[in-house]
Amino acid sequence: xxxxxxxxxxxxxxxxxxxxxxxxxxxxxxxxxxxxxxxxxxxxxxxxxxxxxxxxxxxxxxxxxxxxxxxxxxxxxxxxxxxxxxxxxxxxxxxxxxxxxxxxxxxxxxxxxxxxxxxxxxxxxxxxxxxxxxxxxxx
Amino acid sequence: xxxxxxxxxxxxxxxxxxxxxxxxxxxxxxxxxxxxxxxxxxxxxxxxxxxxxxxxxxxxxxxxxxxxxxxxxxxxxxxxxxxxxxxxxxxxxxxxxxxxxxxxxxxxxxxxxxxxxxxxxxxxxxxxxxxxxxxxxxxxxxxxxxxxxxxxxxxxxxxxxxxxxxxxxxxxxxxxxxxxxxxxxxxxxxxxxxxxxxxxxxxxxxxxxxxxxxxxxxxxxxxxxxxxxxxxxxxxxxxxxxxxxxxxxxxxxxxxxxxxxxxxxxxxxxxxxxxxxxxxxxxxxxxxxxxxxxxxxxxxxxxxxxxxxxxxxxxxxxxxxxxxxxxxxxxxxxxxxxxxxxxxxxxxxxxxxxxxxxxxxxxxxxxxxxxxxxxxxxxxxxxxxxxxxxxxxxxxxxxxxxxxxxxxxxxxxxxxxxxxxxxxxxxxxxxxxxxxxxxxxxxxxxxxxxxxxxxxxxxxxxxxxxxxxxxxxxxxxxxxxxxxxxxxxxxxxxxxxxxxxxxxxxxxxxxxxxxxxxxxxxxxxxxxxxxxxxxxxxxxxxxxxxxxxxxxxxxxxxxxxxxxxxxxxxxxxxxxxxxxxxxxxxxxxxxxxxxxxxxxxxxxxxxxxxxxxxxxxxxxxxxxxxxxxxxxxxxxxxxxxxxxxxxxxxxxxxxxxxxxxxxxxxxxxxxxxxxxxxxxxxxxxxxxxxxxxxxxxxxxxxxxxxxxxxxxxxxxxxxxxxxxxxxxxxxxxxxxxxxxxxxxxxxxxxx
Numbered sequence: 001x002x003x004x005x006x007x008x009x010x011x012x013x014x015x016x017x018x019x020x021x022x023x024x025x026x027x028x029x030x031x032x033x034x035x036x037x038x039x040x041x042x043x044x045x046x047x048x049x050x051x052x053x054x055x056x057x058x059x060x061x062x063x064x065x066x067x068x069x070x071x072x073x074x075x076x077x078x079x080x081x082x083x084x085x086x087x088x089x090x091x092x093x094x095x096x097x098x099x100x101x102x103x104x105x106x107x108x109x110x111x112x113x114x115x116x117x118x119x120x121x122x123x124x125x126x127x128x129x130x131x132x133x134x135x136x137x138x139x
Numbered sequence: 140x141x142x143x144x145x146x147x148x149x150x151x152x153x154x155x156x157x158x159x160x161x162x163x164x165x166x167x168x169x170x171x172x173x174x175x176x177x178x179x180x181x182x183x184x185x186x187x188x189x190x191x192x193x194x195x196x197x198x199x200x201x202x203x204x205x206x207x208x209x210x211x212x213x214x215x216x217x218x219x220x221x222x223x224x225x226x227x228x229x230x231x232x233x234x235x236x237x238x239x240x241x242x243x244x245x246x247x248x249x250x251x252x253x254x255x256x257x258x259x260x261x262x263x264x265x266x267x268x269x270x271x272x273x274x275x276x277x278x279x280x281x282x283x284x285x286x287x288x289x290x291x292x293x294x295x296x297x298x299x300x301x302x303x304x305x306x307x308x309x310x311x312x313x314x315x316x317x318x319x320x321x322x323x324x325x326x327x328x329x330x331x332x333x334x335x336x337x338x339x340x341x342x343x344x345x346x347x348x349x350x351x352x353x354x355x356x357x358x359x360x361x362x363x364x365x366x367x368x369x370x371x372x373x374x375x376x377x378x379x380x381x382x383x384x385x386x387x388x389x390x391x392x393x394x395x396x397x398x399x400x401x402x403x404x405x406x407x408x409x410x411x412x413x414x415x416x417x418x419x420x421x422x423x424x425x426x427x428x429x430x431x432x433x434x435x436x437x438x439x440x441x442x443x444x445x446x447x448x449x450x451x452x453x454x455x456x457x458x459x460x461x462x463x464x465x466x467x468x469x470x471x472x473x474x475x476x477x478x479x480x481x482x483x484x485x486x487x488x489x490x491x492x493x494x495x496x497x498x499x500x501x502x503x504x505x506x507x508x509x510x511x512x513x514x515x516x517x518x519x520x521x522x523x524x525x526x527x528x529x530x531x532x533x534x535x536x537x538x539x540x541x542x543x544x545x546x547x548x549x550x551x552x553x554x555x556x557x558x559x560x561x562x563x564x565x566x567x568x569x570x571x572x573x574x575x576x577x578x579x580x581x582x583x584x585x586x587x588x589x590x591x592x593x594x595x596x597x598x599x600x601x602x603x604x605x606x607x608x609x610x611x612x613x614x615x616x617x618x619x620x621x622x623x624x625x626x627x628x629x630x631x632x633x634x635x636x637x638x639x640x641x642x643x644x645x646x647x648x649x650x651x652x653x654x655x656x657x658x659x660x661x662x663x664x665x666x667x668x669x670x671x672x673x674x675x676x677x678x679x680x681x682x683x684x685x686x687x688x689x690x691x692x693x694x695x696x697x698x699x700x701x702x703x704x705x706x707x708x709x710x711x712x713x714x715x716x717x718x719x720x721x722x723x724x725x726x727x728x729x730x731x732x733x734x735x736x737x738x739x740x741x742x743x744x745x746x747x748x749x750x751x752x753x754x755x756x757x758x759x760x761x762x763x764x765x766x767x768x769x770x771x772x773x774x775x776x777x778x779x780x781x782x783x784x785x786x787x788x789x790x791x792x793x794x795x796x797x798x799x800x801x802x803x804x805x806x807x808x809x810x811x812x813x814x815x816x817x818x819x820x821x822x823x824x825x826x827x828x829x830x831x832x833x834x835x836x837x838x839x840x841x842x843x844x845x846x847x848x849x850x851x852x853x854x855x856x857x858x859x860x861x862x863x864x865x866x867x868x869x870x871x872x873x874x875x876x877x878x879x880x881x882x883x884x885x886x887x888x889x890x
Binding site for chain 1: 551553831
């Protein structure tokens with residue numbers, strides 16, 4: 001359970017740091033100064049300004065995240081999942097909830113669901129560390 | 140003489156044996172069923188509980204509606220559970236509390252401030268609350284054929300005055316007799332004889348219970364005799380309090396449509412929307428008085444007669460010392476105080492139909508109607524009200540006759556939960572549920588399956604692939620030739636793939652589908668969640684087959700969820716009568732389609748509403764509110780479809796006629812309008828955009844599909860699966876440009 005607790009703390013920390021450092025640069029910044037004679041090559045787009053969970057909503061789902069953490073610490077994974085689903089209904093765009101759901105599925109031995117959940121969470125991760133944590137679940 | 144006596148003796152013995160056998164039969168019937176009878180409880184179906192937290196998007200009008208359908212009473216200052224005091228956006232609510240599975244929500248007085256469409260403050264006893272839930276609206280039940288409904292209550296939870304008043308009125312000697320009251324029967328017989336007809340029953344509470352439980356209402360001597368014998372047997376077998384408790388839960392107290400109101404606890408809720416332990420004396424007396432004639436003394440239909448009867452009961456209660464004369468007088472002067480709440484139970488037949496169908500896959504009818512299960516659903520009364528309003532508003536504009544029909548399915552695509560459902564224009568009519576059972580060709584609503592099949596092959600197809608929108612003929616069995624045409628009867632020549640989707644070009648799509656392969660298209664539809672037979676014929680690429688709005692919701696659900704199949708569900712959890720969770724329907728994802736290809740398809744569906752056949756949505760939605768969707772029209776305008784999603788909700792709408800005749804509508808002139816009207820009012824979140832791993836963007840010339848430079852003529856930024864960008868390029872160099880398309884705007888101001 002210590003693993004779960006620390007992972008939740010880490011995830012929460014990543015979440016906040018991500019909110020602060022969200023990269024909004026565009027894919028061809030500065031291209032206007034490059035007098036290319038050929039069309040611009042395909043470029044990788046950095047993280048777009050995906051709508052992050054509204055800060056005003058945050059206390060509600062975070063309190064459920066905390067309760068889920070406590071339930072998981074007690075070994076009550078079913079309740080933890082119920083709480084995370086409720087949190088997700090309140091804020092479906094919070095990637096950290098997917099990360100925790102994936103971890104719980106992994107703990108319960110449901111590898112397929114852990115993988116699917118992490119993969120879907122990648123659609124909602126909005127900072128590199130959280131995205132990396134979700135990608136790690138796919139390996 | 141001896142012989143006659145012998146025959147008589149034989150007859151007597153035979154009668155005695157038959158009588159004894161009958162007695163044993165009745166005894167066995169009572170002892171084997173009486174206790175079980177107590178627990179025949181219909182399943183209760185609940186809506187989702189409204190979550191309250193600071194920041195929650197909620198309009199004052201929406202909270203007021205939720206409280207109205209929950210039956211909260213409007214007061215100036217809340218003094219007890221189930222009351223609300225409102226001053227514009229400020230609500231003082233004394234919640235009722237609720238026992239949710241695994242968690243109790245306490246009854247408490249809360250203050251909710253709503254400002255600018257959000258909960259700005261949420262407090263209880265001066266302290267902020269992070270998160271709480273209101274009690275869920277009970278939207279219906281699953282009743283046995285006889286329609287009986289009841290809420291069980293224990294005798295000790297019934298107010299003393301109620302019990303005393305009941306006995307004073309119905310059976311004063313209840314605790315002393317053996318189940319029957321010879322004096323009462325004699326008195327009734329005398330009254331009947333004097334009047335020449337049956338005017339009095341003289342039945343004890345035990346007899347009434349026997350009659351309700353085991354016998355028919357016919358008035359014959361044989362039935363009366365059976366009733367008497369069974370009452371004595373019941374009295375012999377069970378405690379008086381058990382019998383009284385059964386009676387309190389069994390007694391019939393009126394009808395609510397097809398639903399029969401049984402027991403005082405449910406009657407208390409039904410007539411006063413108040414728990415029985417909170418009833419005032421005059422309300423108790425009214426319910427007691429209704430026993431004599433639930434229809435005759437129905438306070439909703441016959442208030443004057445009910446008032447007279449109530450006052451008689453109050454007088455009896457005073458005469459028997461249950462209350463004082465002063466109390467009786469005061470109670471007699473009071474109005475009936477009936478429940479005035481909006482009747483919501485049974486008013487969403489289409490959604491309840493969906494819940495029943497899901498339940499019946501796993502539960503026997505008998506269990507659903509007797510075990511007292513609680514069914515928790517994701518049904519959202521606020522969204523339901525909005526989809527009903529949108530349906531009514533737009534359909535009234537389109538067709539005053541009421542013959543044109545419509546059905547809609549609304550889901551929250553992140554969870555796959557069905558939040559609202561319209562099965563036809565007669566919203567309260569439990570008839571043909573078109574959302575589930577109207578099986579019609581889907582027209583261009585199926586095209587995304589064709590495009591997705593193609594986009595999953597990035598080495599062959601991208602959004603910039605050039606498709607030929609040229610005539611084609613496909614030979615079929617029996618020498619038949621399939622020769623599709625575009626809706627506008629035009630031929631558009633070479634078009635880019637995303638343009639063919641945006642403008643719903645039939646020729647280009649049919650060619651693409653044939654090129655990809657019909658088997659692939661069928662498989663793709665299966666992977667997207669469409670079940671049942673899908674005809675592998677060329678016309679499938681343009682919508683052939685029979686699909687319900689729910690089928691289409693399942694398909695678009697997977698697209699909206701980014702390629703993850705999440706089975707649509709109408710039940711969150713089933714809980715037994717003791718509050719123990721029997722089955723939870725957890726959130727599960729199954730990635731059945733390429734995430735990257737789905738992302739490209741979503742780009743195409745955004746194009747539909749920004750520049751294609753679905754542009755009309757922006758007559759309702761703000762221009763900066765991103766959505767994605769697809770129109771669908773079938774031959775001769777028989778069916779008008781629209782399916783699409785914002786950042787939180789998915790909705791599918793169908794309009795057509797039950798006799799399959801022409802509507803004169805296209806997807807954009809019909810169903811789109813209902814969809815957009817609904818989304819404009821209900822969706823709280825525009826569609827976000829995030830590029831999955833393994834993708835990148837490139838500037839494309841939207842005529843040739845070649846790579847080009849930013850700012851070049853006809854340049855457009857398109858997403859690609861990495862490595863699939865076009866190889867050919869124009870000779871135009873990037874240059875500064877102030878022109879930005881809607882896709883660029885997704886990437887901020889500098890792209």
